[in-house]
Amino acid sequence: MALFSPESKKQVRNCLPPLEVCTVRRESLSTEWHEVGRGAFGRVYKARHKHWGIDVAVKVLKENARITERLWSRHIGDIECAIEKVLTILDSTKQQEACKFNYVAVQNSVAEVELDSLTVSDKTMTRNEKAKFVDQNRPALIQRVSHALAIAEELGDMVHNETYSLIQAKEKNQDKVRELYSSTLRSGGEKVKAAFYDALKKHEPSLMQDLEKRN
Missing domain, CATH: 1.10.533.10 (Death Domain, Fas)
Known part of the structure; x- marks a missing residue:
């Protein structure tokens, strides 16, 4: 029996941070969690540029995450840490012009290069x-x-x-x-x-x- 229904997967996919951003090791999460977690960074990125604010973005993430209550409670510390890191980057006035480069750096853990x-x-x-x-x-x-x-x-x-x-x-x-x-x-x-x-x-x-x- 699948852990999530197709509808649940769709909702979570649109709100949760991708695994590449989390500090949790991939091996500790199920394949389905990895599947539904993709693409969320883009959602938060759009939210910031629509001026929703950090509090609203976090609220949306947490409310939708109730679908995965068991996994959320197990990894809440790592997920909240990941959310904070993402939002800190997006909210940084110093790096607003380079937010796309920061996105790539976060996804791939690329060290910052002083061009x-x-x-x-x-x-x-x-x-x-x-x-x-x-x-x-x-x-x-x-x-x-x-x-x-x-x-x-x-x-x-x-x-x-x-x-x-x-x-x-x-x-x-x-x-x-x-x-x-x-x-x-x-x-x-x-x-x-x-x-x-x-x-x-x-x-x-x-x-x-x-x-x-x-x-």
């Missing part, structure tokens, strides 16, 4: 543009790069063993970078210069950020 940390150059610069940057900023890079040896190691086989030994033998960072330019970057073409650019982004992030602002 602002990515510069335009990280996402769009071509190999040719990176090479031009390396050429145009040659004087500043020679004077200001402080991790020349680490960058040379990052380039790997692009730097010949003899060149690496020469760089390693230099005492000043300026001389190390100057040697890298004259022995490797000048003849390496766009591919090597682009790799040098990427190595600079990794080992000299503050310097690169400053130079990119100036260009």
Whole structure:
């Protein structure tokens, strides 16, 4: 005998929070509970945008949940916690513009990504543009790069063993970078210069950020 009638399932489906939002482990709930729980986040989302208010949304959820009184009483703590989390996100004035992204994050437990940390150059610069940057900023890079040896190691086989030994033998960072330019970057073409650019982004992030602002 089915736990819920078709009509009961329909009513609960329209009001209960989806399992992805609950802190209850799926294994502890019946297949039917999982089935009727889907799609409710969208209902609450619409309710908030119709200005129903949190109290009304919670009331609707709880009244309809009487159909599943036994399961509600068993998992009320987790369900109320889930409801509160969902409504807190939807009611946040700080994240109103990004509520759709928050919905996806809640459903999939995706960690928040700080997109602002990515510069335009990280996402769009071509190999040719990176090479031009390396050429145009040659004087500043020679004077200001402080991790020349680490960058040379990052380039790997692009730097010949003899060149690496020469760089390693230099005492000043300026001389190390100057040697890298004259022995490797000048003849390496766009591919090597682009790799040098990427190595600079990794080992000299503050310097690169400053130079990119100036260009």
